[in-house]
Amino acid sequence: MKIAFFSTQSYDREFFNRYNRDHEIVYYEAPLNEQTVNLATGADAICAFVNDVINEEVIIQLASLGVKLIAMRCAGYNNVNVACARRLNIKIVRVPAYSPHAVAEHALALILTLNRKTHKAYNRVREGNFSLDRLTGFDLYGKTVGVIGTGKIGYCFCEIMRGLGCKVLAFDLIANKELEGKGVEFVPLMDLLEHADIVSLHCPLTEQTRHIINPETLAMMKSGAMLINTSRGALIDTLAVIEALRSSRLGYLGLDVYEQEEKLFFYNHNEEIIQDDVIMRLMSFPNVLITSHQGFFTDEALTQIANTTIQSISDFEKGRPLDNEI
Numbered sequence: 001m002k003i004a005f006f007s008t009q010s011y012d013r014e015f016f017n018r019y020n021r022d023h024e025i026v027y028y029e030a031p032l033n034e035q036t037v038n039l040a041t042g043a044d045a046i047c048a049f050v051n052d053v054i055n056e057e058v059i060i061q062l063a064s065l066g067v068k069l070i071a072m073r074c075a076g077y078n079n080v081n082v083a084c085a086r087r088l089n090i091k092i093v094r095v096p097a098y099s100p101h102a103v104a105e106h107a108l109a110l111i112l113t114l115n116r117k118t119h120k121a122y123n124r125v126r127e128g129n130f131s132l133d134r135l136t137g138f139d140l141y142g143k144t145v146g147v148i149g150t151g152k153i154g155y156c157f158c159e160i161m162r163g164l165g166c167k168v169l170a171f172d173l174i175a176n177k178e179l180e181g182k183g184v185e186f187v188p189l190m191d192l193l194e195h196a197d198i199v200s201l202h203c204p205l206t207e208q209t210r211h212i213i214n215p216e217t218l219a220m221m222k223s224g225a226m227l228i229n230t231s232r233g234a235l236i237d238t239l240a241v242i243e244a245l246r247s248s249r250l251g252y253l254g255l256d257v258y259e260q261e262e263k264l265f266f267y268n269h270n271e272e273i274i275q276d277d278v279i280m281r282l283m284s285f286p287n288v289l290i291t292s293h294q295g296f297f298t299d300e301a302l303t304q305i306a307n308t309t310i311q312s313i314s315d316f317e318k319g320r321p322l323d324n325e326i
Contacts, residue, residue: 001317003071004043006032006052009266011297012073015306023313031262037061045069045313050293051262054080063088069316073309074098074296076232077326078205092326093312097152099301103256104156106295107200107230110254114226114289115140141165146196148189148212149203149231150176157202158184169196172203193220198228205232215240224251230295233259238278245285253288256295265292 001023005012008027016025026043030036032052038061040046046067048054054070059081062070070085072094085092113119116137124131145161147154150172158168158179168184170176175186189212193199199221203209213227214237221227227250229236238259244250258265260276274280282288296305312324 001044001313002042003045003047003313004028004040005047006030007049011302015302019306020310032058034058040065040067043067045071047071047073047309050074050076050079052079056081056084059084059088059090063090071309071313073305076204082326091316091322093322093324094326095305095308096324098296098304099298100152100156102298102301103153103230103295104160106256107157107228108160110228110289111198111226114252114254143197144169144195146192146199148201150179151202154202155179157200190220193217194222196225197222198226200228201231201235203231205234210234211237213237213241218244218249223249226252228254230256233257233261242281251287255290257293261293
């Protein structure tokens with residue numbers, strides 16, 4: 001099959017070329033949207049990522065070009081108009097679990113960095129400053145961690161935090177019995193926010209979870225708590241979080257995702273003037289740490305993404321059942 005591959009980065013080429021044996025892949029650095037969809041001319045399938053725009057207009061154009069498969073090389077698909085694709089008989093596949101440990105461990109990295117200020121210490125020592133002033137952290141042991149969403153990533157994160165000696169509270173639509181057996185306590189969202197020293201988001205983005213962190217839920221949180229988001233940017237009302245940081249209601253913020261990330265993340269803008277005033281305001285706080293959607297970025301995860309995506313495309317081509325169909 002011929003595949004039009006959008007939002008290509010160097011590591012995409014490296015890993016897909018390493019494992020692809022049967023398909024013709026045409027790589028495009030451009031993201032998929034209404035202006036670039038014609039690049040899929042002649043392709044049987046397209047491969048897209050988290051910030052590509054796959055709305056009704058794009059899907060209609062893909063169908064007119066003869067595209068029969070949308071292969072998402074990620075777990076999330078909130079950027080895809082699934083109903084329109086089904087109506088036009090375009091199949092959608094994804095990579096549901098490429099490496100839950102990678103994202104869970106990155107959430108821990110954000111917590112430890114924010115807490116112990118290792119990023120600031122590193123820069124200080126590089127400049128010959130060995131002072132410990134304003135580098136005070138706190139023991140994670142014995143702290144209460146609230147986990148919103150206990151799917152594969154949330155499950156791994158709960159296990160990690162329990163291993164560090166934390167009390168773990170969790171909120172999800174259905175309590176996970178295995179986690180309960182390991183000492184995780186499932187509670188209502190209000191109770192979790194009230195008691196957690198650290199709140200970490202691991203739920204998918206849906207209409208119900210959009211802006212689950214908002215002025216009302218922020219007001220429920222323990223004063224000075226830490227908020228971590230490695231899931232989807234729009235789980236957080238960013239302007240409300242900025243106000244909570246400004247008033248010192250929120251003590252720390254760690255983000256690997258951002259509500260308006262599609263124009264920023266995965267690209268080098270170091271010689272440009274960033275036009276996004278919201279993220280620039282976030283970056284001005286000393287208690288905020290932002291990484292650019294790198295939680296998934298491990299060798300193991302990239303290998304799983306490439307192999308799973310290629311397998312789904314091969315299964316589609318051969319008319320086999322699609323294990324990862326949406």
